[in-house]
Amino acid sequence: MNEIMLFRGDTILNQTIPERYRSCGIVSKLINGGNPAFVQRSGLVKSIQEHINPLTEAERIFLSKSEFISFSEEKIVAKQHCLYDKVQNKYLSNELIECEDYYETRYVFSLDISECIPLSPEEGIFLLEYNCNQVSRKSDGLNENVIEFQVESGWYQCEVCKRNEKHKMYIVDCVKFLEYHKEYCLNKGAFLNAKEDKEWLVLPRDYHTDLRGYSSMIPVSDIWKAELYFLKSEGKRNPDQFTIQGTILK
Numbered sequence: 001m002n003e004i005m006l007f008r009g010d011t012i013l014n015q016t017i018p019e020r021y022r023s024c025g026i027v028s029k030l031i032n033g034g035n036p037a038f039v040q041r042s043g044l045v046k047s048i049q050e051h052i053n054p055l056t057e058a059e060r061i062f063l064s065k066s067e068f069i070s071f072s073e074e075k076i077v078a079k080q081h082c083l084y085d086k087v088q089n090k091y092l093s094n095e096l097i098e099c100e101d102y103y104e105t106r107y108v109f110s111l112d113i114s115e116c117i118p119l120s121p122e123e124g125i126f127l128l129e130y131n132c133n134q135v136s137r138k139s140d141g142l143n144e145n146v147i148e149f150q151v152e153s154g155w156y157q158c159e160v161c162k163r164n165e166k167h168k169m170y171i172v173d174c175v176k177f178l179e180y181h182k183e184y185c186l187n188k189g190a191f192l193n194a195k196e197d198k199e200w201l202v203l204p205r206d207y208h209t210d211l212r213g214y215s216s217m218i219p220v221s222d223i224w225k226a227e228l229y230f231l232k233s234e235g236k237r238n239p240d241q242f243t244i245q246g247t248i249l250k
Ligand SMILES: [Zn+2]
Pocket: 131, 132, 133, 158, 159, 160, 161, 162, 167, 219
């Protein structure tokens, strides 16, 4: 099978807390927070949620509450998202410079979905089952080893793996979905944006009893990795900026 990759650009201190990717994974925090594309396309997200064939009542409720994580087929689009300035509501013309661990302020995540199974290919809806990799988890601050201790001591075990289950996510090709469901193209701009961005949405689908629901993150896994950057104009960040719970040490 050909390799299929998706890309996501993110900025430090966003509500999706990309700075905690080492310990947590790729997180979807608030659908309307931090990602302007989501706001524009909230109608699209709702229609996809209604459409990912809810099998049971529990699953229907889950879908109505859960959050998608936005990706693009194009790495260049993800990098462009790294330059979006929420305060100024515009894209900065700036240079992304690759840097070493813990000095970054911008993130480009790449997700390998080559193994996904078509659920409803004509609608662009797929399912991916995969394994997490707890051993690859790391602390989010340079001079910490809390997560490393958890991993080495076996103190924390992934609940999904403990149940001998695979991790799962739904994946939606937005353009395909909207082309199939022309009735949802009420907002032409949203469709054009999705098309221009070659946007895909990912919906994590792991049940966690401690959350009493589904987790809204893609755990640390070999199916994705992060490239780290800072803006030329801003420079690197303080590598000790974060402590275990993501609290900023200013
Ligand atoms: Zn796991």
